[in-house]
Amino acid sequence: MHLVSRCERPGIAVSPFVTLQGAYRGSVCVESCRTDMLNSSGRVREILTDTKDILQKIRDEGINRGASFVEVRLNERESTSIALQDGQADKLFQSSSTGLGVRVLVEGSWGFASANGLDLTQGLSVLDEAVAGARATRAGRAHEACVAEVAAVQDSRRTPFEIDPRSVPLSRKMDKLQALDSAGLAKGQGKLVNRVVSYGDGYQRETVCNSFGSFIESEYVRTSATATLFAQDGDVRQRGYTRKAALAGYELLDTLEPADFSEEAAEKAVDLLSARKAPSGKFPVIFHPSITGLLTHEALGHNAEADHIVTGTSILEGRQGDQVASPLITIVDDATLPGLWGSYFYDSEGTQAQRRVLIEDGRLVGFMHNLETAAKMGVAPNGSGRAQDYHYRPLVRMSNTFILPGETKLADMLKDIDLGVYLTGGHWGYVFCERGQFTCHAGGGWIIRNGELAEPIRDVSVAGLTLETLANVDAISDEFEMTMPGMCGKCGQGMPVNAGGPHVRVKELVVGGQQSV
Amino acid sequence: MTQQELLSIAEEACSVASNAGADFAEVRVSEGRSTSVRLERSAIDTTQISFSSGAGIRVYINGGLGSVSLDGLDLDRLKLAAQQAVDLARLATPDKDFVSLPEPQDGSSVPGLYDPGIENLGVSDMARIALECVDAARSVAPEAICTGSAGCGSGRSAIANSLGVARSSESSSISAWIEPIVKRNGDVGAFYDFDSARLLADFDHTGIGMSAAQTAVQFLGARKIESGVMPVILGPLSSGSVFGALAAGAEAESHQRGRSWLLGKLGRKVAADILTVRDDATIPAGLSSRSHDSEGVPTRPITIVENGVLINFLHNSYTAHKAKANLTGHARGGGIGPTNVNVELGEASAAQIIRDTKRGLYINMGRLSPDSTTGEVSAMVDFGFMIENGEIAYPVAGVMAGINGLEMMANIDAISSDGRVEPGSVSPTIRIQNIRIAGGK
Incomplete structure (x- = not known):
């Protein structure tokens, strides 16, 4: 259960809270994460020159339209997740997304617009919306918005990893989860009633092109594993939860020992029964x-x-x-x-x-x-x-x-x-x-x-x-x-x-x- | 795209999955637009306009699920994704408990979920609404620092599955919220209010700035209190956490998996006799209303708790088939979720319930929801007042509430006859006896 909702989206409750969720709360359903096997990293590489061109054209057009600051951001993501419940890896998810967010500062007024896809024509219409939004609300501002002037940066960075999660067959990931789950089950003293062990990996590339002249590309690989084990004794039910997650490749899973993960979650769940x-x-x-x-x-x-x-x-x-x-x-x-x-x-x-x-x-x-x-x-x-x-x-x-x-x-x-x-x-x-x-x-x-x-x-x-x-x-x-x-x-x-x-x-x-x- | 065009895409992608070997396939597609403005220090900070479209494909082979989601509605990519979902489902471990995706069922459309007038609103309209909320708040507290937002959105979606389910819908919504912060002599009072609707005619933001500011001022001078066991009255912005916990606790999967705090309670008492809780997605123009659930099953009203007895579970097709129960139309995002949850109202007014409470705690905002597995409540009182001699006396700070969830439900001894009316729901004031309150004094 999230205590925070996005007020800008239709039909969603609003709330001023800010929260941190380190743990599992509420439904065990693993939401479709973000991945796309269709997008091999090779394909993404090939279009990079075009990508740079598109982002820079949108930025330049933003300056032409009177913006004092323009930021064009491209986010591309692919992810895979596996939900293993009570020993069965019967739910596999992959997801992908690509889109542009354009932010402009026009006469001291902010405008932001976004759309999925990477296409110059659409990108320019997103820019139009951002500029129009900034102009339309200028009168409602109390002060001129501003940004700190910074030097232009050209850089490209990638998460160092040993094993690209996208190169690891799903069957190997499922086998690893299975082994971790079995170890957790063995530690459960026969008191575990439900076990959810899940895995996720995600590749994300964020490209930022702005009117300072910066063009920065950052590639991130994140890998995670979560064990949520439920134990029962009479009317008392408790959960034990362990999560390992890092800016790293599949080596996180390869080196993950049950003692630090599923066995620990099992022990926590069982111990809490007598607390x-x-x-x-x-x-x-x-x-x-x-x-x-x-x-x-x-x-x-x-x-x-x-x-x-x-x-x-x-x-x-x-x-x-x-x-x-x-x-x-x-x-x-x-x-x-x-x-x-x-x-x-x-x-x-x-x-x-x-x-x-x-x-x-x-x-x-x-x-x-x-x-x-x-x-x-x-x-x-x-x-x-x-x-x-x-x-x-x-x-x-x-x-x-x-x-x-x-x-x-x-x-x-x-x-x-x-x-x-x-x-x-x-x-x-x-x-x-x-x-x-x-x-x-x-x-x-x-x-x-x-x-x-x-x-x-x-x-x-x-x-x-x-x-x-x-x-x-x-x-x-x-x-x-x-x-x-x-x-x-x-x-x-x-x-x-x-x-x-x-x-x-x-x-x-x-x-x-x-x-x- | 029109609803029919979306449906055609969904059906075509579904065929690809079926032809590629899916036992069952389902494709959902949607597109939408949202517009919003955000307030900062009582003025417009930024505007935001988003266009989004995407698809979700689910394929079952021997009960194993392969699920692929992607953004955009390019048919060629969608067809590749359908094949990808089939490949995933082949790898997934078979699930013998999976029976079938839902068959097509007749069901009428719920009226009032889409207002074409909302499509025509732009950032200027949202800015006007947000600034009117600020003006209203400042008419009460001129120095109030207001944060908040106003936004609207609309969209269309379609779902098709390999058994012939083919449904589409369009929806809209508009909402605004404001939080005035009042600082006087080093003290801070704050509160928030909101309004949301599916139709322009149901939206009225005019009162929220004033009401939020009035309550924010009342929160100046918050005190610590002594710990003790006392009655707690939950106002309309808080009581939903109690009923909502019962509705969420009725979702079938957590029972089938043995991890629900209400495990083994079907047909048994889970709350006081005065509590009857219904879920109804068919309420015209309701905020959580929908004609069909995320699997395309038509929605229908259901009573979850009747006179304190848990009488029904909420199902998606997986859990309903596994339990050999009827579909209830509560599939949501791959899981199960309640829609418009309402409680049967009582006889005394909210004001009367407060008057009848000699000493206790009033919670304006704060979630007293039992943990979904352990059933225990251990929660901060986000915004609350002490009640003394039947009157709201003074605001409190740093207060917590703790109780066993089933005990809490059994201790509900008053539900008001009046409440906060939102499209699809009426939120009453309720009183719960004997909650353990921890204070910092």
């Missing part, structure tokens, strides 16, 4: 590294997206340079980390990916920017303008967001707590940036009693207020883990992100359990 319901109230909370990323993403990350700052919808507006968090906290968003699910080479506006320090020793030192927010705030763009595909304009987005490790040992963090909650496994969360109110749902956890992990708990979420929570962090451990490759939803656009960090202790947080402690 108690979560406690309700206000407690000291320790976040395991596997959920610290979710806290980082929701509590701070979205609020540090500069579009929220310039639109007045972030709790951090006007706080740059202030001490907004405990001095123990340094938070970074880094899109350059090799192979990580949230990494990329250039953003969808053609700005090179960067490492961005957001909070340093508790002080708010930076934001994530696109071309427009950088211009408005008088800084250099830092490569955070990402678009889901050609039907969407770039928004300021996170990549891989994390808290840097500290020096404390987990045992020392635990020992001061008489009664508290320890959370593991980030599942999903969302935030209202304008009020800085967020929630995180955990895969499980423990009650802490007298400095020790006492009883395991299940079905637990926590909620907090951003500034208060960040100020209340009073210990950071020396480990580090970034294991939450998920999809972040914002204004209806889904984007691959990762998040992580060390163990983090918050002095007090509201835990929404179903019983008293």
